[in-house]
Amino acid sequence: MEKILKGYVFRLYPTKEQAILIEKSIGCSRFIYNYFLDISKEEKINAYNYIKKLPELINEYLWLKEVDSCLLRCSIFNLDNAYQKYFKEKKGLPKFKSKTRSRQSYRTNNITSNYKEKTYNSIELDLNKKIIKLPKLKEVAIKGYRNLKQINGKIINATVYKEANKYYVSVCVEEYINQPIITPKTIIGLDLGIKNLVITSDGKVYDNQKYIQKYEKKIKGLQKWLSRSQKGSKNREKIRLKLARVYQKLRNARKYLIHQISKEITEENDIIVAEKLKINQMVKNSHLSKQIYDASWQELIRCISYKSKWKNKKFYQIDTSYPSSQICSHCGYKNKELKNLKIREWECPKCQNKNERDLNASINIMNEGLKQYMDELQFN
Ligand SMILES: [Zn+2]
Numbered sequence: 001m002e003k004i005l006k007g008y009v010f011r012l013y014p015t016k017e018q019a020i021l022i023e024k025s026i027g028c029s030r031f032i033y034n035y036f037l038d039i040s041k042e043e044k045i046n047a048y049n050y051i052k053k054l055p056e057l058i059n060e061y062l063w064l065k066e067v068d069s070c071l072l073r074c075s076i077f078n079l080d081n082a083y084q085k086y087f088k089e090k091k092g093l094p095k096f097k098s099k100t101r102s103r104q105s106y107r108t109n110n111i112t113s114n115y116k117e118k119t120y121n122s123i124e125l126d127l128n129k130k131i132i133k134l135p136k137l138k139e140v141a142i143k144g145y146r147n148l149k150q151i152n153g154k155i156i157n158a159t160v161y162k163e164a165n166k167y168y169v170s171v172c173v174e175e176y177i178n179q180p181i182i183t184p185k186t187i188i189g190l191d192l193g194i195k196n197l198v199i200t201s202d203g204k205v206y207d208n209q210k211y212i213q214k215y216e217k218k219i220k221g222l223q224k225w226l227s228r229s230q231k232g233s234k235n236r237e238k239i240r241l242k243l244a245r246v247y248q249k250l251r252n253a254r255k256y257l258i259h260q261i262s263k264e265i266t267e268e269n270d271i272i273v274a275e276k277l278k279i280n281q282m283v284k285n286s287h288l289s290k291q292i293y294d295a296s297w298q299e300l301i302r303c304i305s306y307k308s309k310w311k312n313k314k315f316y317q318i319d320t321s322y323p324s325s326q327i328c329s330h331c332g333y334k335n336k337e338l339k340n341l342k343i344r345e346w347e348c349p350k351c352q353n354k355n356e357r358d359l360n361a362s363i364n365i366m367n368e369g370l371k372q373y374m375d376e377l378q379f380n
Contacts, residue, residue: 001176001177001178002176002177002309003174003175003176003177004174004175004176004177004306004309004310005156005172005173005174005175006153006172006173006174006175006306007170007171007172007173008125008144008145008148008151008170008171008173009144009168009169009170009171010132010142010143010144010145010168010169010170010171011142011143011144011166011167011168012132012140012141012142012160012167012168012169013140013141013142013143013167014137014140014141014167018137018140019167021066021067021136021137022137022160022162022167023162024063024066024067025067025068025071025106025136025160026104026105026106026160026162028063028064028066028067028071028072028075028106029071029072029074029075029105029106029107030075030097030099030104031061031064032057032064032072032075032076033075033076033078033079033096033097034096034097035057036050036075036076036079037079037094037095037096040079040083040094045079045080045083047076047077047079047080050076050079051073051076054069054072054073054076058072067136068108068134068135068136070108070109070111070122070135071106071107071108071135073109074106074107074108074109074157075106075107078107079094082094102163102164102244102247103161103162103163104161104162104163105159105160105161105162106159106160106161107157107158107159107160108122108123108134108135108157108158108160109122109156109157110122110123110154110155110156110157110158121133121155122134122135123135123155123157123158123171124155125142125151125155125171127145127148127149127150127151128149130142130143132158132169132171134158134160134169140169142169151171151173151175152175152176153173153174153175153176154173154174155171155172155173156172156173156174157171157172158170158171158172159172163244163248164241164244164245164247164248165241165244177309177310177312179310179311179312180312181312182270182312182313184270184271184313184314184373185270186268186269186270186271187269187270187271187272187273187366187369187370187373188200188201188202188265188268188269188271188272188273188366189201189273189274189362189363189364189365189366189367189368189369190265190272190273190274190275190304190362190365191275191324191325191358191359191361191362191365192274192275192277192297192300193358195358196358197261197296197297197300198261198300199358199359199361199362200265200362201359201362201363201365201366203359206261208254208257208296211250211253211254211257215246215249215250215253218246219243219246219247219250222239222242222243222246223243225239226239226240226243254295254296254299255299258296258299258300258303259303261300262300262303262304262307263307265304266304266307266308266311266313267311269313270313270314271313271314271315271316271369271370271373272304272308272313272314272315272316272369273315273316273317273318273365273366273368273369273370273372274301274304274315274316274317274318274365275317275318275320275322275324275365276317276318276319276320277297277298277301277320301317314373316369316372316373318365318368318369318372322364322365322368324361324362324364324365324368325338325357325358325360325361325364326338326339327360327364328348328350328351328353328355328360329353329355329360329363329364329367330348330351330353330355331348331350331351331353333348333349333350333351335348335349338357343357344356344357345357
């Protein structure tokens with residue numbers, strides 16, 4: 001059976017003492033990250049060599065002893081991951097973590113130990129009692145997943161984070177996929193667009209304008225207020241917090257919508273085909289609604305990818321070099337004029353079929369995915 005990683009996010013309700021310890025843990029995690037980021041400018045990143053330096057560092061900065069030692073190691077691994085990502089994608093060198101980031105976090109791994117024939121975990125979830133056991137913090141009250149009685153898998157790690165003055169924990173669990181193998185009967189192509197979030201090859205449109213408009217207005221308004229407020233004033237802090245809350249609401253609305261769309265698409269279809277995302281093209285634009293789109297596409301592809309896996313469905317991503325919007329899905333004629341994004345509808349000069357840009361592209365994407373699937377069948 002195949003294993004997958006699944007994330008569960010719970011709201012945390014720490015006591016006063018626990019909240020203080022969480023703040024300290026976040027601070028220590030940031031300190032370690034920044035300390036070794038500084039070292040990495042002179043001494044090439046090597047997580048294991050860095051970890052060897054930890055005991056010495058703890059002796060120098062005694063307050064590091066107050067927190068879970070595992071999170072200090074995790075912080076080094078986080079830095080290492082940031083570097084690996086940079087080496088792979090050639091963009092975004094790891095940056096120093098600042099206290100003013102809207103999301104502050106630390107991660108700790110679940111450590112399993114055996115003692116007198118009993119197994120102990122450093123992280124434990126009890127969904128009946130609504131508590132999570134975390135190193136040093138002990139039992140913290142949680143809320144979330146009301147209908148979930150039990151998690152069937154091994155906890156790998158937990159990330160505790162603070163956002164808009166609230167605490168959360170994201171628990172990463174390794175689960176086995178337990179789904180029958182199916183012979184695909186249905187296929188769908190997805191075109192990700194600006195006008196609509198997704199158009200499917202059977203003509204379904206998924207739109208995300210409504211919530212974007214709702215929050216974009218609020219965010220713009222608050223940003224104006226913030227720029228007019230006096231630096232260092234209490235009022236400014238208030239607006240800043242309000243803005244953080246609106247951003248959080250926007251993210252939650254997006255997550256919920258994308259969860260619904262990806263659920264529907266992976267339930268109704270056996271083979272799902274989409275285009276690969278052009279990463280470099282996506283990050284550059286600073287316009288708000290564009291940012292939201294980029295995040296939505298990434299999130300959608302991520303969700304469809306893992307939900308297909310859970311449900312034993314096939315998911316293909318077509319190379320970006322494939323000219324999905326230039327080909328007539330009816331006869332295969334290639335129309336180079338369609339590089340112009342303004343053309344929404346066109347009549348094929350060869351077969352006279354009237355093509356709607358996004359729908360036509362999604363059908364081409366579907367056909368290209370079908371080709372890949374047939375190739376796979378031949379070689380297996
Ligand atoms: Zn044609």
